[in-house]
Amino acid sequence: SFVHSKALDKLEFLHGAAVCVDQSGTIVAIERDCDEANAIEVLFPRLGWVKAEVVVVRAREGQFFFPGFIDTHIHAPQYPNVGIFGNSTLLDWLKTYTFPLEHSLSDPAKARQVYTRVIRKTLSHGTTCAAYFATIDVASTNLLADLCVAAGQRALVGRVCMDVQGSPDCDYYRDATAESALASTHASIAHMRTLDPTMSLVRPILTPRFAPACSLPLMRALGTLARETNLPIQTHLSENKAEIALVKSLFPPATTGATDDSYAAVYDAMGLLTPRTILAHAVHLTAAERALVVARGAKVSHCPCSNSALGSGLARVRWLLDAGVVCGLGTDVSGGYSASVLEAARQAALVSRLVGVTGGGKGGEREKLSVEKEKEREKEEEKEGERQKLSVDEVLFLATRGGAEVVGLEDKVGGFEVGMEWDAQLIGLGTVGEGGEVEGGEDDEGGNVDVFGWESWPERMAKWVYNGDDRNTKKVWVKGRLVHERK
Numbered sequence: 395s396f397v398h399s400k401a402l403d404k405l406e407f408l409h410g411a412a413v414c415v416d417q418s419g420t421i422v423a424i425e426r427d428c429d430e431a432n433a434i435e436v437l438f439p440r441l442g443w444v445k446a447e448v449v450v451v452r453a454r455e456g457q458f459f460f461p462g463f464i465d466t467h468i469h470a471p472q473y474p475n476v477g478i479f480g481n482s483t484l485l486d487w488l489k490t491y492t493f494p495l496e497h498s499l500s501d502p503a504k505a506r507q508v509y510t511r512v513i514r515k516t517l518s519h520g521t522t523c524a525a526y527f528a529t530i531d532v533a534s535t536n537l538l539a540d541l542c543v544a545a546g547q548r549a550l551v552g553r554v555c556m557d558v559q560g561s562p563d564c565d566y567y568r569d570a571t572a573e574s575a576l577a578s579t580h581a582s583i584a585h586m587r588t589l590d591p592t593m594s595l596v597r598p599i600l601t602p603r604f605a606p607a608c609s610l611p612l613m614r615a616l617g618t619l620a621r622e623t624n625l626p627i628q629t630h631l632s633e634n635k636a637e638i639a640l641v642k643s644l645f646p647p648a649t650t651g652a653t654d655d656s657y658a659a660v661y662d663a664m665g666l667l668t669p670r671t672i673l674a675h676a677v678h679l680t681a682a683e684r685a686l687v688v689a690r691g692a693k694v695s696h697c698p699c700s701n702s703a704l705g706s707g708l709a710r711v712r713w714l715l716d717a718g719v720v721c722g723l724g725t726d727v728s729g730g731y732s733a734s735v736l737e738a739a740r741q742a743a744l745v746s747r748l749v750g751v752t753g754g755g756k757g758g759e760r761e762k763l764s765v766e767k768e769k770e771r772e773k774e775e776e777k778e779g780e781r782q783k784l785s786v787d788e789v790l791f792l793a794t795r796g797g798a799e800v801v802g803l804e805d806k807v808g809g810f811e812v813g814m815e816w817d818a819q820l821i822g823l824g825t826v827g828e829g830g831e832v833e834g835g836e837d838d839e840g841g842n843v844d845v846f847g848w849e850s851w852p853e854r855m856a857k858w859v860y861n862g863d864d865r866n867t868k869k870v871w872v873k874g875r876l877v878h879e880r881k
């Protein structure tokens with residue numbers, strides 16, 4: 395069985411199917427209703443394949459192949475801090491927990507330890523592609539890229555640019571000047587271009603941390619570099635209300651040439667809103683900012699675990715999708731407490747239900763109405779609230795196809811299509827036998843998911859989304875290479 399997204403709200407189920415992957419990791423054929431004899435007698439000859447040279451991977455009854463997850467926003471150096479955030483909010487969290495840890499990863503031994511682990515951990519959760527923020531340190535950023543290549547994880551790796559500490563100020567961890575930040579960025583790009591010249595697995599990404607940590611000359615220079623090189627960009631946008639107020643105070647339109655005083659307009663004035671830009675969070679956008687993001691073709695990484703943990707707010711994903719904003723999911727480790735994209739998908743579904751009961755993304759001033767009109771409005775709002783909910787199919791789309799589009803790889807990954815690459819995970823849920831025991835080995839074979847056998851396939855997917863974890867992720871491949879196997 396192969397399951398993947400056909401559209402935002404539609405999973406497709408292919409049962410008794412065969413997917414043929416060539417030695418370069420590219421899908422060359424997908425056959426429905428194809429048993430093994432069929433494959434050997436009909437399919438292999440058609441592809442010019444010699445049976446003895448073909449490796450057959452069989453899924454057990456009830457298992458299914460699913461496209462690898464795409465984590466569109468994760469901070470590799472922050473991995474040791476997952477779960478450690480206390481009651482902090484963004485700006486004090488950065489100061490208390492994040493900058494000290496990132497700073498300490500300029501120690502190469504520590505960086506190797508942390509980066510090796512975060513790659514292994516994310517692979518074990520089915521993340522076949524990640525957009526990583528590293529640190530300001532060039533050597534350890536390059537090490538992260540090296541380790542991704544060695545482990546076989548597809549990645550965008552960004553050396554973090556931050557030449558100003560607006561707030562909270564901590565002078566010990568920043569680029570000395572805009573010029574030195576640019577030079578370090580170039581050094582890291584050059585390393586990755588040598589490491590993987592065709593950028594088939596790992597590619598560099600320009601990474602201004604967020605507006606309050608960057609000077610205007612640095613942001614402008616990175617915008618220019620993006621235009622000249624077509625490199626992607628990743629940053630944070632409109633995550634937290636205090637951060638937004640800070641941006642307004644730091645960058646009045648007169649200083650940037652922006653058309654208004656919004657956060658998104660600052661990036662736009664610096665040339666940072668492009669079709670290859672990943673904007674993490676986008677929780678508190680105004681309608682005008684949403685329109686600007688759409689006009690520039692920039693993409694959004696929705697990070698619900700982080701937004702809930704740091705109390706940043708409820709991102710209105712339906713509201714973004716309505717306007718045509720391309721969205722994917724990010725774990726935002728360690729603002730997010732989990733390295734699992736499945737957890738992010740689950741939280742995306744749950745948060746969307748809360749958006750629905752807290753005004754459906756409308757809010758604002760409410761004019762006083764007559765009793766009758768008020769009733770009508772309530773009904774209307776209830777309907778609108780219902781519409782905010784993201785289904786299981788939709789959050790799995792965001793985790794795969796949506797994420798692929800966010801990182802600019804929609805032609806290569808995110809689904810099972812001929813011509814795409816085999817980035818996939820084999821998922822196994824627990825099959826409960828007649829005696830109530832779980833079949834196939836250990837009792838935790840299915841982790842937290844028990845399937846009794848009468849559930850429909852859509853119901854099984856719902857059980858996976860709401861109760862699944864890395865115990866269900868049996869095998870993981872990137873570009874045809876087996877990169878994780880659960881022992």
Ligand code: GUN
Nearest residue numbers: 469603604630700726729
């Ligand atoms: N804004 C600036 N830096 C960060 C970071 O490391 N994590 C999150 N979530 N937001 C940020």
Ligand code: FE
Nearest residue numbers: 630674726729
């Ligand atoms: Fe982040």
